[in-house]
Amino acid sequence: MVNLSKHFWYKLLGLYCGQVFEKSSLQVKNFGIWLRYESRSGTHNMYREYRDLTTAGAVTQCYRDMGARHRACAHSIQIMKVEEIAASQCCRPVVKVLRCLYKPRFTTQRPNTFF
């Protein structure tokens, strides 16, 4: 699945525009996604984390998640960077819980939302 939001930039800058295949689609990875989106009042930068098998899958999750949580439409989202991150570098508690199944981490502190 092609990352549609990058299509415009690729055409403009003459970059590679084709389907990117995942190297190891049978391993679960943690993805950090940097994005920029326009809300009703302004435009914001965001960093979000997702757990998926492929980059395309994680980006799809991101679009759906943004639509659900912030009512952001696909045309108002610009994905700036997608990076596969190591389990130790994950910040978001949702992703952190799942990365180590053998040591459940239960906390009494509210998660930190500013990084």
Add this chain to the structure above:
Amino acid sequence: METQDKKEYVNHFFQVFKRYVEIGRVAYISFGPHAGKLVAIVDVIDQNRALVDGPCSGVRRQAMPFKCMQLTDFVLKFPHSARQKHVRVAWEKENINEKWTGTRWAKKIEAREKKAKMTDFDRYKVMKAKKMRNRIIKHEVKKLQKQSSKKFNIHFVSVFVL
């Protein structure tokens, strides 16, 4: 989504869940393209999906939602994200296929399938067999009733039919 450690903390007087989603848990797929097959949970992707592999049941390694999985009693031993080869070795070592066909669950499924495939002749055979069986049972019940009525001189005796 429980782990080995958490199981030990569960109060044994009141354990709500007996089967947990864990690495190596064998699950039965209840619906979807691979319905009816067994898979092993290799890794957990997120709250709704698991990375699942069924080398000995013809299911390719893929993401599968927990909703279509039903956990069985079998757990295999392999590290998370283990390759298919290791999953297959663990599966064959535990002999899951044979163990599964011996469970009541699998037998019930088989019986259901057989019943659905019955022809009219099969139904006739079943009817005849049931009739014969019930006749034998009734005969024995009547004998016992007569015996007890003779013994205790009671007119109405209730006997529980097996």
